[in-house]
Amino acid sequence: MPSRAQPRLPRTRGGQQHSDGFGKVNVLRKVPALKDGDFTLAESPAILAYLSQKYKTPDHWYPLDMKK
Ligand SMILES: N[C@@H](CCC(=O)N[C@@H](CS)C(=O)NCC(=O)O)C(=O)O
Secondary structure, eight states: OOOOOOOOOOOGGGTGGGSHHHHHHOTTOOSOEEEETTEEEESHHHHHHHHHHHTTOOTTTSOSSTTO
8 A cells, every 4th residue: 555645735825836846846836746756747637647546546536537
């Protein structure tokens, strides 16, 4: 069983997404972004697809078959 994700949210109103540290997670400096070990991912649909596959969520949350 994979370990649970630990959410860490940059303070976008304070401009924290423009920091060098966050730039290493997402070069576009937008939220959301995901860091899983050495793997980083941007864009919310891609993040949802990644998490739903990694944690094997029930298919009705994010169907593998996009026609469902
Ligand atoms: N297409 C991107 C949109 C990302 C995006 O626009 N994020 C906004 C917040 S909803 C953001 O980071 N705004 C802060 C900024 O642009 O500095 C996605 O779906 O993840």
